[in-house]
Amino acid sequence: MNQQTLKRSAFILALGAVMMLSACKKKVAPPPPPPPPPPPAPTASLTASPNTVDKGQSTTLTWQTTNATDVSIDGIGAVQPSGSQQVTPSDSTTYHLVAKGAGGTQEATARVTVNAPPPPPPPPPSVSEEQLFSQQVKDIYFNYDASDIRADQQTALQGDIDFLKQHAGVRITIEGHCDERGSTDYNIALGDSRANAVKTALTQAGITADRIQTLSLGKEKPFCTESNEQCWQQNRRGHFIYQK
Amino acid sequence: MKRFIWHFIALISLLSYAAAQDWIKTGTNLGQQKVRLAAADFQASTQDAKNADLLKVFNDTLWSDLDNAGIFDMVSKSFNPSGTVGSPSDVKFDQWASPPPNAAMLAFGNLGVSGTNVTMQGWLYDVKNTSSPQVLGKQYTDQASPEAARTIAHKFANEIIFRLGGGIAGIAESKIYYVSTRSGNKEIWAMDYDGANQHALTRLGSISLSPHPSPDGSRIAFSSMTKNGWEILMYSTDLNRMVAFPRYGGTNQSPAWSPDGTKIAFTSSRSGDPEIYVVDASGSNLTRVTSYKGPDVSPTWNRKTGSQIAWVSGRTGLPQIYIADADGTNVQRVTDQGYAVSPSWSPNGQFLTFSWIRHYGPGEPGAQDLYLMDVASKQFVQLTHDGGRNDFPSWSPDGRHIVFQSNRSGGLQIWTMLADGTAQKPLTSGANNSQPNWSWK
Numbered sequence: 001m002n003q004q005t006l007k008r009s010a011f012i013l014a015l016g017a018v019m020m021l022s023a024c025k026k027k028v029a030p031p032p033p034p035p036p037p038p039p040p041a042p043t044a045s046l047t048a049s050p051n052t053v054d055k056g057q058s059t060t061l062t063w064q065t066t067n068a069t070d071v072s073i074d075g076i077g078a079v080q081p082s083g084s085q086q087v088t089p090s091d092s093t094t095y096h097l098v099a100k101g102a103g104g105t106q107e108a109t110a111r112v113t114v115n116a117p118p119p120p121p122p123p124p125p126s127v128s129e130e131q132l133f134s135q136q137v138k139d140i141y142f143n144y145d146a147s148d149i150r151a152d153q154q155t156a157l158q159g160d161i162d163f164l165k166q167h168a169g170v171r172i173t174i175e176g177h178c179d180e181r182g183s184t185d186y187n188i189a190l191g192d193s194r195a196n197a198v199k200t201a202l203t204q205a206g207i208t209a210d211r212i213q214t215l216s217l218g219k220e221k222p223f224c225t226e227s228n229e230q231c232w233q234q235n236r237r238g239h240f241i242y243q244k
Numbered sequence: 245m246k247r248f249i250w251h252f253i254a255l256i257s258l259l260s261y262a263a264a265q266d267w268i269k270t271g272t273n274l275g276q277q278k279v280r281l282a283a284a285d286f287q288a289s290t291q292d293a294k295n296a297d298l299l300k301v302f303n304d305t306l307w308s309d310l311d312n313a314g315i316f317d318m319v320s321k322s323f324n325p326s327g328t329v330g331s332p333s334d335v336k337f338d339q340w341a342s343p344p345p346n347a348a349m350l351a352f353g354n355l356g357v358s359g360t361n362v363t364m365q366g367w368l369y370d371v372k373n374t375s376s377p378q379v380l381g382k383q384y385t386d387q388a389s390p391e392a393a394r395t396i397a398h399k400f401a402n403e404i405i406f407r408l409g410g411g412i413a414g415i416a417e418s419k420i421y422y423v424s425t426r427s428g429n430k431e432i433w434a435m436d437y438d439g440a441n442q443h444a445l446t447r448l449g450s451i452s453l454s455p456h457p458s459p460d461g462s463r464i465a466f467s468s469m470t471k472n473g474w475e476i477l478m479y480s481t482d483l484n485r486m487v488a489f490p491r492y493g494g495t496n497q498s499p500a501w502s503p504d505g506t507k508i509a510f511t512s513s514r515s516g517d518p519e520i521y522v523v524d525a526s527g528s529n530l531t532r533v534t535s536y537k538g539p540d541v542s543p544t545w546n547r548k549t550g551s552q553i554a555w556v557s558g559r560t561g562l563p564q565i566y567i568a569d570a571d572g573t574n575v576q577r578v579t580d581q582g583y584a585v586s587p588s589w590s591p592n593g594q595f596l597t598f599s600w601i602r603h604y605g606p607g608e609p610g611a612q613d614l615y616l617m618d619v620a621s622k623q624f625v626q627l628t629h630d631g632g633r634n635d636f637p638s639w640s641p642d643g644r645h646i647v648f649q650s651n652r653s654g655g656l657q658i659w660t661m662l663a664d665g666t667a668q669k670p671l672t673s674g675a676n677n678s679q680p681n682w683s684w685k
Contacts (some may be wrong), residue, residue: 145562183585183599183635184453184679185498186556186563188467188474189511189518189539192495196516215473215496220430220451 003037042068042101046108054115058088061095061110068099089114096242129167133242136163137172139236140198140238144179149201157198160207171243174198176216177223179232184218191216198238213243279408282319282340282347282371283307287330290356294388298362301393302355306440309401309416310351311467314644314662315409319345327564330354340371347371349379351404355393362388366400368407380407394440405642415640419683420647421445421455421464422658426675431605432466432479437640437660437682439671445479446486452477454498458525459505459684461486463587467497467510476510476527490527498542501525502570503550503684509533509543509570520555522570533572539563542586545570547639548593554578556585562682566600567619578622583612590663591643594619597627597663599648614648616663627665638681639663647671647680 013126046063053059062084065071072078074096076085087095089112097108127135138156140149149157164170176191176198195214203209223233246595259669273432285303288295321635340347353366357597368380381401386392397419402414424433425446432455435442446452448468455466464479476496478489494514501508509522517568520533520540529678534540546552553570556563565584568575583601590597612633617624628634632652639646640663646661656676661668 145558172298181541182563182583183556185511185542186539186558186585188453188497189541190558192474192513192518193539196513200516216467217469220469223678 007134020094035102039102040067041103042066042099042106044061044068044071044097044099044106046073046095046097046110046144048095048110051111052113052115053089055090055117056088058086059112061085061087063097063108064241065097065099065101067103070100071097087112129170130242130244132167133163133170133240137240137242139240140194141233142194142236142238144232144236145182145190147176147190147197157201161202161207164202164207164211171211171213173213173215173243175221175239175241176214176218176237177221177235178219179235180219180222180225180227181232182219182229184220187218188216188220189218190231191218194236194238248583263487278315279349279402280316280319280347281349281351281408282309282317282324282345283321284324284350284352285321286352286364286366287328287354288356289354289363290358292357292388294357295355296363298357298388298393299355301390302364302397305394305397305438306351306401309398309414310404312438312645312660312667313401313405313409313414314667315405317487319347331365332369335369335371335377337371337374337377340555342620349404349408351400353400354394355396357388360388361385362392362396363401364393364396368404387535394436409642410643412683415642415645415682418641418685419461420638420671420680421457421659421683422672422677422680423453423455424672424677426677430557432464434464434481435671435676439658442672445481446482448477454679454681455479456499456501456681457481457683458501459503461685463511463525465489465499465501465508467499469545473567476508489524492521492530500545500651502545503547509553511539511541511543511546520553520572531571533568533570535572544587544589544596546593547589547591554587554589554596556587562604565596565617578617578619588638588646589619590639591641595663597637597639597646599637602628614646614665616665625665627661627663628668629665630668634659636679636681638684641685645682647682649678649680 042065044065047060048061050059064082068081071081092113095110099106100229137160140153140157174195177190178187195216198213199214202212222235224234247533279494286299290585295348310316311504319607322365323344329335333410340350350369350371355364363385365383368652369377370379370473380403384396386396398416401416405414419434420436420437421434423430429449430451431444432452450469452466452468456462457464462482467474468477474495474497475491476489476499478487480487492512494512496512499508499510506525507522508525511518512521517537518539520543521533522533536559540555540557543553551570552567554567557566562583563585564577565587566575566577582604585599587596596619599612599613601612614627614634614637615624616627630652632650634648634650637646637648644663645660646663649656650659656678657670658672658677659668659670
C-alpha cells in the first residue's frame with residue numbers, strides 16, 4: 001500500500017464517520033396535522049399468511065385500517081389500527097376484525113385453516129438386521145447320526161461367519177435338531193452335539209462364544225414330519241435363531 | 245403259536261446257558277407250571293345300596309390283578325360251578341377241583357358297606373387239600389369308595405401272588421410314570437400299573453422327558469427344557485409339587501436312581517460333549533463317569549448290586565449298549581451291531597432289556613424291537629415281533645413284566661407284557677404317551 005492510497009483511505013473513513021454521525025443526529029420531521037373533517041368512513045383489511053397451516057404451526061395476521069379509532073380482533077382484543085401478530089390456532093379459525101371510527105364501522109375477516117396432523121410417514125423401506133439375518137444366515141445340515149460339519153456345508157458356514165463378523169451386535173441361538181429315528185434321549189444328545197459343533201466352528205472362526213447359545217431340540221420340534229429321507233435331512237440341522 | 249414255540253425254545257436255551265437257578269426270579273416264568281387259579285365273585289355281606297358298585301369294582305380289579313400277574317392259569321368264570329361262594333362254608337371242594345374248572349386254588353370271599361366303611365373278607369383255598377384247605381385268610385376295612393375297593397383288591401391280589409409266586413411281592417399297587425401330550429405339551433404323568441387313574445403331575449408348558457421314580461417312590465427325577473436349556477428337575481410325590489435340584493449347565497437329561505436311592509446318574513453336556521455323570525440324590529458331589537467323544541446317554545444302574553451302570557454310547561458311530569463299573573472303569577460293549585438304545589436293568593441284576601434295530605441300514609426292514617440280554621453271557625432273545633417302533637422298556641418291581649412304548653397301533657402308546665414277551669397289551673390310548681418307567685415297588 002503506497003502513501004497516496006493510505007491518504008485516500010483515511011479520507012473515505014473520515015467522510016463515512018461524519019456522514020454516520022450526522023445521520024444519527026437527524027430528527028424525523030413531525031407529520032403535518034390532519035386536515036379537518038368531514039369524517040370519512042373507516043376502511044379495514046385483514047389477511048393471514050399463510051392461510052393454511054398444519055396443527056401446531058403459526059401464521060401471521062396482518063391488518064390495516066384507516067379512519068378508525070377503535071380496532072379489535074375477536075379472540076385477540078384491541079389492537080393498533082395497523083399491525084401484524086403471530087397466532088397459533090389449534091383448530092381452523094375465522095379471525096374477525098372490527099374497525100370503528102367517527103365515520104362508521106368496518107369489518108374484515110380472515111380464515112385460517114388448520115390441517116390435522118398427517119399420519120406418521122411409513123418407515124423408510126430399509127431392511128432390518130433381523131431380516132438380513134433370515135435372508136443371509138443359512139442352517140447347517142448333518143448326516144444321519146453324525147455331528148461333524150460336512151464339506152458341502154462349508155459355504156453356508158462361511159456365509160454365517162461373514163454375517164456374524166459384519167454384524168457384531170447380533171447374538172444367536174443354535175438349535176440342534178434330529179430326524180425322527182432313534183430314541184428320544186439319544187436324539188437330545190445328538191442335537192446337543194450338532195449345536196455344539198456349529199458353535200465350535202463359529203468360535204474357531206473368531207466369533208466370540210458369548211454371542212452364541214445352544215439348545216438341543218432332539219426330535220421334539222421337527223421341521224418336516226414325513227417319514228422319508230428328504231424330510232429327515234430337513235430335520236438334521238443346526239438351526240440359527242436371531243436374538244435381540 | 246409257531247412264534248410262541250420258537251420263542252419258548254429260545255428262552256429255554258437262554259435259561260440253560262445262564263444256568264438260572266430260580267427262573268421265576270429271573271423275571272420270566274415260562275418253563276414252570278402255572279398254578280390253576282379260580283376266583284369266585286365276591287358276595288355282598290351287608291344290605292347296603294352301595295355294595296353292588298363296589299363289588300363290581302372289586303371283582304373286576306381282583307380278576308385283572310391275578311390275570312396280569314403272569315403266574316396263574318386263570319379259570320374262566322364261565323367254568324365256575326353254579327351257586328355263590330361268599331364264605332368258607334359255601335365251598336364245594338369237589339366241584340372246584342374237578343373239570344371243567346379243575347382249579348388248584350380258589351380265591352373267594354365277601355364285601356359289604358356298613359355306614360361309611362367297607363369291609364372285605366377274603367380267602368385263598370387249596371381246593372385239593374380238603375383237610376386243611378386254607379392258604380390265606382384276610383380282612384380289610386377302608387372308607388366305602390370305588391377307589392378303596394380297588395386298593396383292597398390290589399392288596400388281596402398281592403397277598404395271593406406273594407403266597408403262590410415264590411415269595412415275590414405282587415405289583416398290583418405299583419405305579420408307572422410316563423410322558424403324555426394329552427394336555428398339549430409333553431408333561432410328566434402317572435398311572436396305576438394296570439392303566440387306571442391316569443393323571444398329570446407337571447404343568448410346565450415346556451417339553452419334559454424321561455421321568456424316573458426314586459426307589460422309595462418319593463421323588464420323580466426327569467429332564468425338562470427350561471429357559472436355560474435342558475435341566476434335571478425333581479418332583480416330590482409326597483408334596484405333590486416341584487422341589488429344588490441344582491443346575492449344571494449344558495444339556496442335562498435321562499436321570500436314573502441308584503437302587504439304594506442315594507445317587508442319580510444322568511447325561512450332561514456341561515463339558516461340551518454329552519457324558520454320563522453321577523451325583524448324590526441331593527445334587528451335590530458331581531462326578532464324571534465317561535470321557536469319550538460322542539453321545540453317552542440313558543444310564544441304568546444294576547438294580548441288584550448298584551455297582552455297575554449300563555448306558556448308550558455313540559462313540560463308535562451308531563448307538564450301542566455299554567456296561568461299566570459305576571466309577572467308569574471296566575467299560576465293555578454288549579451289543580455288536582445295529583442301533584441299540586434305552587437299556588433297563590432287571591431287578592435281579594441278571595438281565596438287560598433294550599430297544600434294538602439289529603439290522604440297520606439301507607434296504608433293511610428297520611424294525612425296532614425289544615430284546616432281553618443275559619448280562620453275563622451276552623445271549624439275547626427278541627421280545628417284540630409285532631411291528632412298529634418299540635422303545636423305552638422298563639422292568640416291573642417283580643421282574644415279571646416290562647412296560648414300554650410302541651407305535652404299532654398308530655399313535656405312540658404305552659404297552660405292557662410279561663418279561664418273556666407274551667401278554668402284550670396297551671395301557672394308554674389317545675394323544676401320545678411315551679417313556680414309561682415303573683416304580684420300584
